[in-house]
Amino acid sequence: MPDYKTIRCETEDGVAWVTLNRPEVHNAFDLEMMREVHACWRALREDDEVRAIVLTGEGDKAFCTGLDRGAVSNPDAPKEFGQQRGATPLHANDPVDLLPPKTGAQLWKPVIAAVNGMACGGAFYMLGEVEFIIAAEHATFFDPHTTTGMAAVFEPMLMLQRMPLGEVMRMSLMGAHERLTARRAYEIGLVQEVVPAGELREAAARAAKAIASQPALAVQATVRSVWYAQELGHRQALDVGKTLVQLSIDEDTMAEGQRAFASGRRPEWRLR
Structure with a gap:
């Protein structure tokens, strides 16, 4: 830096x-x-x-x-x-x-x-x-x-x-x-x-x-989708969203997430 x-x-x-x-x-x-x-x-x-x-x-x-x-x-x-x-x-x-x-x-x-x-x-x-x-x-x-x-x-x-x-x-x-x-x-x-x-x-x-701590691609695609929803019309944002879902699918990341879920491991959470 x-x-x-x-x-x-x-x-x-x-x-x-x-x-x-x-x-x-x-x-x-x-x-x-x-x-x-x-x-x-x-x-x-x-x-x-x-x-x-x-x-x-x-x-x-x-x-x-x-x-x-x-x-x-x-x-x-x-x-x-x-x-x-x-x-x-x-x-x-x-x-x-x-x-x-x-x-x-x-x-x-x-x-x-x-x-x-x-x-x-x-x-x-x-x-x-x-x-x-x-x-x-x-x-x-x-x-x-x-x-x-x-x-x-x-x-x-x-x-x-x-x-x-x-x-x-x-x-x-x-x-x-x-x-x-x-x-x-x-x-x-x-x-x-x-x-x-x-x-x-x-x-x-x-x-x-x-x-x-969460998968970068999933997080960044989420950020982009919410801003698209702010910037575009409702129907346009939903259409773009379909592409973002496909772009954000990473088989290795999703497999790791499924293994963590199956193992019972959960992050510590707090109420806000």
Whole structure:
């Protein structure tokens, strides 16, 4: 795995831990971080030893607070980010092209977000495309775009896949005037588990290791099928599903599973 300046990526027991590492700016992303996150997704895509991924932020104050406005004000930034390229407005750059694991990098290994503080604005580029979210009790979620005079566009588009319409509208329109608690985010389905801050890593590790222990092809085909169901019409998704079932059938893996079942061996399970 390459060395990064703005993120860390460590692997253990089939699980990659990706940590956004700019705590001095609440893990806000600049151009370098965007490029490194994208490069990391691509590298993990090619690493067959990695079967599950946990995404989190350094420290306990913030998961990610979106775009680092200070970095954008850099005189060199307009040549790289958010500006029109060419004679028409159809070739503007946007971090949505680099940050999301699915549309940005075609990464179909499961990604779990461990949210350890504030998550706002551009953080939803990533949270909108993870498989599920585990949050510390002190985590908060909000989108300040309208308060700063900007339209919230890609963030609510992505979050509509995991939040009810009214909640997306309220979060987008209230801007910096209101934040969702971790508990409220759990109630509306944005977050799947809320734990004390000191237990966040343990909870994420437990889920990631369980997923990583299962056959990779079955897991990744499951991830792809659920996202197809989100992206396609119902009938189209069912048709594609038939192909995914055939692609995911591996005789050796299925035989091993049948032997384990026949032997009476079962994984230890817990109620949630």
